[in-house]
Amino acid sequence: MSGNLTFAMIKPDAVESGKSGAIIAHLQEQGFLVRAMRLVRLTRPEAEAFYEVHRERPFYGELVEFMISGPAIAMALQSSDAVAGWRTAIGATDPAEAAEGTIRREFAESKGRNAVHGSDSDENALREVAFFFPERELALLGVHLPA
Ligand code: UDP
Ligand code: MG
DSSP states (O other): OOTTEEEEEEOHHHHHTTOHHHHHHHHHHTTOEEEEEEEEOOOHHHHHHHTGGGTTSTTHHHHHHHHTSSOEEEEEEEOTTHHHHHHHHHOOSSTTTSOTTSHHHHHOOSSSSOSEEEOSSHHHHHHHHHHHSOHHHHHHTTOOOOO
8 A cells, every 4th residue: 555655855964955956856857746745853862763773783873963963854755666766766875886867876975974865665664754744644645554
């Protein structure tokens, strides 16, 4: 049921350097529909929870500091095969390894400050959309989480 929805974020590096508009234009040109969008300023506990899966990784502390360093833009994106499609559109984690024409290749500064986030599974897409958007907005998206 969730295959046409993914969670995307424009990270603080790209918001701070004024690239949000270009990134949104780019994703719309590629056929992604913005179904929900919020400017967010993550607290430390929120950033820690969002990236909980990476807690034991050496870059976790730096990642959390980066994600709370300024506002970010949270989005629910719709397209067919949204999770895989958005991962292809953003490119590899490290912009140096990202394919030509991908968002990270075009807009990211480094492997850490890499402009955008994309969910890696349908299950995580739902979890991440629900992390940022209230239930009444999820209902408008047709997302109904198990109680
Ligand atoms: N990251 C980092 N150094 C690394 C790997 C990841 O700073 O060696 C950061 C980067 O911002 C990345 C995020 O941690 O986007 C989450 O890592 P993941 O492996 O999930 O990459 P993604 O799914 O974002 O491509
Ligand atoms: Mg990831």
